[in-house]
Amino acid sequence: xxxxxxxxxxxxxxxxxxxxxxxxxxxxxxxxxxxxxxxxxxxxxxxxxxxxxxxxxxxxxxxxxxxxxxxxxxxxxxxxxxxxxxxxxxxxxxxxxxxxxxxxxxxxxxxxxxxxxxxxxxxxxxxxxxxxxxxxxxxxxxxxxxxxxxxxxxxxxxxxxxxxxxxxxxxxxxxxxxxxxxxxxxxxxxxxxxxxxxxxxxxxxxxxxxxxxxxxxxxxxxxxxxxxxxxxxxxxxxxxxx
Numbered sequence: 451x452x453x454x455x456x457x458x459x460x461x462x463x464x465x466x467x468x469x470x471x472x473x474x475x476x477x478x479x480x481x482x483x484x485x486x487x488x489x490x491x492x493x494x495x496x497x498x499x500x501x502x503x504x505x506x507x508x509x510x511x512x513x514x515x516x517x518x519x520x521x522x523x524x525x526x527x528x529x530x531x532x533x534x535x536x537x538x539x540x541x542x543x544x545x546x547x548x549x550x551x552x553x554x555x556x557x558x559x560x561x562x563x564x565x566x567x568x569x570x571x572x573x574x575x576x577x578x579x580x581x582x583x584x585x586x587x588x589x590x591x592x593x594x595x596x597x598x599x600x601x602x603x604x605x606x607x608x609x610x611x612x613x614x615x616x617x618x619x620x621x622x623x624x625x626x627x628x629x630x631x632x633x634x635x636x637x638x639x640x641x642x643x644x645x646x647x648x649x650x651x652x653x654x655x656x657x658x659x660x661x662x663x664x665x666x667x668x669x670x671x672x673x674x675x676x677x678x679x680x681x682x683x684x685x686x687x688x689x690x691x692x
Contacts, residue, residue: 479646479656486642487663493559493638494625494667500564501624502617505571513576514597523572530569536630538562543634559631567624574620578613579605611682618675622668639663 504526511523530538542558553561582605590600632641643660647653 479652479659482642482646483639483656483659483663486637486639487667489637490625490628490639490663491667493556493563493628493631493636494621496560497563497567497624497628498621500560501566501568501571501621504565504568505575508568508572509575509579510601512572513579526565527569527572530566531573535562535566535627536633538566539630539634555631555634555636558634559628559636563624563627563631567620567627571617571620574613574616575609578609581612582608607682611679614675614679614682618672618679621675622671625668625671626664 508523508526511519512527515523539558539562542553542562543555546553579601586604586608587600590604595603628638629640631638632644635641637645639660643656647656650656
């Protein structure tokens, strides 16, 4: 039912986009907004990959690392969770050059967004791993598995299924958070919309299209997360079958 609803939402959003695109007052804004949407998608994809990597590294370090690694993981998680993404972007873009580190705007956007949402994701990963029944760990000990082997073969596959829905929500939040990169001179979807609005004052047409763009991308991400969850759950169920 959920997949059908998501698929229907995508169809409706794209149909609505095509419908308004055929209307002359909207059509003129499409090329610029499509260009901005492509930048937004690139930042979303790259930032999501970095966020997932950072989340797993930080969660595993916090749970199973030695004392220095645990403290480092905790510091990373608390700093990035406890400060505003906007301030983080400004600090990386405007403050780091004072220390001799100058990064391209796209690099700043991807790194900052990835690190910020990775900190939130680390707690999702930790919670999912902790939710695996203790009996599963005891079974790995009985089978004389090392901790790494137990995580890879038994614990993480089960935790993946539990963490996919909250990860889907978090990555949609990441998508919406990309709108802030317009404030560090990146011509993403939000930047293009603001630029066009300032020169044409066609607020209704411009931001109606932007709303549809964000909604369509978010629904595609939700559909992908839903499909991945079903695939992994099915694979685990088949693996448990006698």
